[in-house]
Amino acid sequence: MATEADILKALENLYAPGGVSLARAVSGINLTGAKAFVSLAGDPAKAEGWEMARVNAEKAIKAIPGIESAIVTLTAERAPGAAKAGGHDHHHHGHSHAAPAQPQKRGMSATLDKIRFIIVVASGKGGVGKSTTSANLALGLAAQGWRVGLLDADIYGPSAPRLFGLSEKPKVDNGKLVPPESYGIKVMSMGFLVDENTPMVWRGPMVAQALTQLLNEVAWGELDALVVDMPPGTGDVQLTMAQQTPIAGAVIVSTPQDLALIDARRAVAMFQKVEAPILGIIENMSYFLCPHCGGRSEIFSHGGARHDAEKLGVPFLGEAPLDMKIRETSDAGRPVVGAEPDSPQAAVYLNLAAKVKTLLETTKQRAAPNIVIG
Numbered sequence: 001m002a003t004e005a006d007i008l009k010a011l012e013n014l015y016a017p018g019g020v021s022l023a024r025a026v027s028g029i030n031l032t033g034a035k036a037f038v039s040l041a042g043d044p045a046k047a048e049g050w051e052m053a054r055v056n057a058e059k060a061i062k063a064i065p066g067i068e069s070a071i072v073t074l075t076a077e078r079a080p081g082a083a084k085a086g087g088h089d090h091h092h093h094g095h096s097h098a099a100p101a102q103p104q105k106r107g108m109s110a111t112l113d114k115i116r117f118i119i120v121v122a123s124g125k126g127g128v129g130k131s132t133t134s135a136n137l138a139l140g141l142a143a144q145g146w147r148v149g150l151l152d153a154d155i156y157g158p159s160a161p162r163l164f165g166l167s168e169k170p171k172v173d174n175g176k177l178v179p180p181e182s183y184g185i186k187v188m189s190m191g192f193l194v195d196e197n198t199p200m201v202w203r204g205p206m207v208a209q210a211l212t213q214l215l216n217e218v219a220w221g222e223l224d225a226l227v228v229d230m231p232p233g234t235g236d237v238q239l240t241m242a243q244q245t246p247i248a249g250a251v252i253v254s255t256p257q258d259l260a261l262i263d264a265r266r267a268v269a270m271f272q273k274v275e276a277p278i279l280g281i282i283e284n285m286s287y288f289l290c291p292h293c294g295g296r297s298e299i300f301s302h303g304g305a306r307h308d309a310e311k312l313g314v315p316f317l318g319e320a321p322l323d324m325k326i327r328e329t330s331d332a333g334r335p336v337v338g339a340e341p342d343s344p345q346a347a348v349y350l351n352l353a354a355k356v357k358t359l360l361e362t363t364k365q366r367a368a369p370n371i372v373i374g
């Protein structure tokens with residue numbers, strides 16, 4: 001079986017514009033079985049030369065015994081010349097190289113200008129139901145006639161394949177990954193590209209890099225909305241991702257407990273820092289809906305998120321109950337809005353989606369400069 005080292009070796013004697021060995025320009029490798037997905041960081045000012053280098057790299061990688069398909073992509077993440085200065089740094093662990101936002105966005109424009117709104121769903125900590133909310137929000141937007149994609153960027157715990165009942169690896173067409181569809185949503189996940197049993201090789205800045213790739217190298221087609229399920233937390237990685245994604249609006253998911261709310265406040269602060277419009281906070285597991293009697297119990301001191309949102313000057317979008325059906329349908333790969341659109345549980349998300357849609361349409365003027373690249 002081919003290894004990452006084989007790929008680097010194959011690129012060793014190929015050269016990029018400026019005479020740098022292509023092996024040194026590698027900014028990410030994802031090898032799943034016989035499929036290689038490699039990114040090269042290049043100077044956008046020398047696009048033609050880099051395109052030739054990219055094609056040569058693809059040929060060289062395909063020629064490695066044990067590799068059946070290779071996709072090589074170019075990113076404009078590093079400043080010109082940085083590859084040379086970086087030395088043997090193709091893994092970049094712990095090295096922060098937050099690029100100025102503009103060149104990055106320029107690199108991403110070709111695919112992304114067909115996407116009207118990129119919505120990121122974030123949470124201050126894990127396990128608050130961010131992925132469940134993302135999936136049902138995406139379905140709720142689709143129910144209102146929008147063409148919707150979902151990008152599961154949670155590289156540490158991808159959940160979209162489980163939530164949407166998808167297990168096959170995406171096909172490649174014309175050098176782009178084709179997102180499989182479920183309930184009319186185009187779904188792409190880190191989980192499709194990274195074998196569950198493979199230890200993660202992407203860490204730190206590499207995660208942001210991976211997001212850039214997934215945004216760019218996927219044949220999303222024309223979309224009204226792409227819902228991005230972010231990794232939980234508000235560390236450097238999330239900050240970089242937030243910076244690199246042309247966000248039309250951020251949705252923050254929180255549970256009612258105080259601790260989660262403190263984390264949610266951090267998430268709000270993170271988006272404020274990168275000047276991304278915050279659509280609002282959703283309180284998940286807000287109250288308990290009894291599957292037997294239909295009664296409603298306020299297990300936690302419900303309403304904390306509404307209160308917090310008010311204090312932070314961020315809209316409160318609504319609340320979703322802690323509910324057996326929401327969990328069961330999610331865990332069975334049939335999210336409730338897709339599988340049981342007429343249920344009261346689905347109604348909760350349809351309402352949330354309607355609010356999000358209205359907010360996006362009315363904040364369009366503000367979002368536009370983030371998406372249109374000049």
Ligand SMILES: Nc1ncnc2c1ncn2[C@@H]1O[C@H](COP(=O)(O)OP(=O)(O)OP(=O)(O)O)[C@@H](O)[C@H]1O
Nearest residue numbers: 126127128129130131132232321322323326327330
């Ligand atoms: N409103 C809800 N009612 C009942 N169960 C829920 C609800 N929201 C989420 N869950 C369940 O809680 C668990 C965690 O949810 P989910 O995977 O969506 O959280 P997450 O914040 O994305 O987690 P992580 O950060 O670990 O990826 C899942 O089993 C999910 O089915």
